[in-house]
Amino acid sequence: MTKIRVHEYAKKVNKSSKEVIEELGKMNVDVSNHMSMIDTSSAEKLDKKFSASKSTSSNNQSASRPQGQNTSRPQSQTGSRPQGQSNSRPQGQTGSRPQGQSNSRPQGQTGNRPQGQGNNRPQGQGSNRPAGQTGNRPQGQNTNRPQSQGGNSRPQGQSANRPQGQTSSRPSSGGQGTPSTGGQNRPNQGPSSQNRQGGGGNRRGGRPPARGINQGRRRHRPANPMPKVEKPLPEKITFYESASVGELANKLGREPSEIIKKLFLLGVMATINQELDKDAIELICAEYDVEVEEEIRIDVTDLEIYFEDPDTDDEAVESNTEAIERPPVVTIMGHVDHGKTTLLDSIRDTKVTQGEAGGITQHIGAYQINSNGKKITFLDTPGHAAFTTMRARGAKVTDLTILVVAADDGVMPQTVEAINHAKAAEVPIIVAVNKMDKPSANPDRVMQELTEHGLVSEAWGGDTIFVEISALKGEGIDQLIEMILLVAEVAELKADPSVRAKGTVIEAQLDRGRGAVASLLVQDGTLRVGDPVVVGNTFGRVRAMINDVGRRVKEAGPSAPVEITGLSNVPQAGDRFVVFKDEKTARQIGESRAGEAIQEQRTEKTRVTLDNLFDQMKEGEMKELNLIVKADVQGTVEAMAASLMKIDVEGVNVKIIHTGAGAINESDISLAAASNAIVIGFNVRPDVNAKRAADEEGVDIRLHRVIYKVVEEIESAMKGMLDPEFEEKIIGQVEVRETFKVSKIGTIAGSYVTDGKITRDSGVRIYRDNIVIFEGELDTLKRFKDDAKEVAKGYECGITIKNFNDVKEGDIIEPFIMQEIKRV
């Protein structure tokens, strides 16, 4: 015999797990619960033990029972009588025995059972059967009895006269007549087959019970439910987000009604289909002492998760290679004409050709240089447009920003914008003071001006690296590269080339001959020709790859820019790409992302606006309110920024991410979109492009002329107390046809409604010869002598106007109401 669990063994020997555990305890075998394993030798000992007690019990039972008594009782009914209890009751006492007592069956009740059948009854059966269940059933009645009916309702003494033959068709069962009996819950009583073999077989000489007859007749029996056999409770259950009462009951192996009852006792009224939240599930599970765990499912179509958690990529987990140092990715930003392009070209000319002799420069959105064996990747779209486009799409690509400032020009508005873009993206800055070859170059001025924007040179005790260069003459480039490598080294940029590639789209377009072409920056892993890849909302297999010098390559490692073909559609700059293990997965994910994208387009994205600010704060989505402040003069900008910074409502800080003098431009909007900011214009307006961009991106622009109003508006928006906006609606036109002067009342205008209507609560504007002579409120509105709520077109009325008595015949009264504009 191999090892066996307690409950399996109990079932085998027709005992309860408890009894088996007790026996094992006596044998000094340590078992904790019904799931514990019993070894072979203990099981054999138990076998001996139980077979010994079984024979004793059988002897007891058969000895005490008069011959012929036991035969007609189905096994099921006898199941729970403890050993040795059957024989002590004196004859004739049965009738008065309370239910559940074991051994008082009168002789007459069991009288028809053939001899010897008692031996086959499993030990311990029958003890709890109520008096009169078996023996005294009137003829013919017992045949139809369903298994579950233990005979509680049957009058005592009914079965005494039952002929043997009638009993045979009664199906055997778990025999739990009274719910109060201990036998009901015994797991091994459940399967009727067991009992049937033992009792029914003997009773009927081995013939199986006549099920058909029983089933047919069972319908007429009272609908007593089948005795429930409780499953053992699971040790642990899991659920995802919530579970209905029915589902929970199923997981616990309990009846839904039981769960509903428990919930009721816990003060929760629930129906079977009601969804239960985590707390309720945990409460119920605690009642049963069952461990519970909430499942967390990851959305495989969300490409971001592959960046956040490398373990999502199953191969990444398998790979046991360490992440190694990767080249930094650098963006060059700065004011117009300060020399960004010249610098990019200069670096490229001096360094790219060194390493890649013979290559033809390809514009693929980025290039890589090699300086003494160390690589650097430059994104070659200068300016912050590309930078913010990517950031707006959630991609963090740049490790380092080179801020180009012309030494002869100093800090200019776009220099400040660039600083703020880099700061918002938390990317370190190296300042390249350019055009040092010019006689008018004044690097100290640049340093001075940048100090005001938080960039203090190392020479002045700060921590910003300044390098003086001449992009045109190629001077200082080596030093700049050295500094880039230094900053990169400190940043400890790492990637694992052994995993499947992931990264970001730098540029993408549709090429006539090649189809969708995308420049990708590999940020982790190695991209290979033939890889199945999801790029943004499209997918494909990498058909061909070329590098930044136009060479066909078979693979591209971390920080390498490559242009690929083979995608089914054109992705967008800033889209993420992830390589998957097979094309099928890539296709599935790509298609589902495309579907989601269409869906998303339909439901507008929610950017922060003053109108939804409070809701976003309440939902805990906002920890900081980002603002961009533009004003007509620098002094005002500073004053406004200072006042706004002081606002602090419910722990949400105001953060000014950019300020500037001048009109609100497109760059302000793109920064606002990327940083989820609100743009405030003081005495300035957005230019045409900014207005269009703001509409497209859903960026909220607030224009003001009074400083305190700006602060008030932001503050009340944060408190959720933004005043509703109203617009005037003209509701009709009324002509004054006659006037009456009444002392104490004033002038009454006898009027006629020529259009629309006039209402009691409307405001009025009085025109005389098309010129507004008064604007105010109605005082009274009457039809004849009665007050009227409203008077419609074609009717006459009497009107008096609050604080205005100079109304004249021929005047036109224009009634209007103020209507609240729904905020969107």
Ligand SMILES: Nc1nc2c(ncn2[C@@H]2O[C@H](COP(=O)(O)OP(=O)(O)OP(=O)(O)O)[C@@H](O)[C@H]2O)c(=O)[nH]1
């Ligand atoms: N003397 C001198 N001129 C330079 C230097 N760098 C750039 N220039 C010149 O400055 C002008 C603008 O240079 P670009 O590289 O086009 O400047 P940019 O910042 O890319 O300008 P945009 O693309 O318009 O934003 C060109 O005429 C360059 O030749 C330099 O180091 N010294």
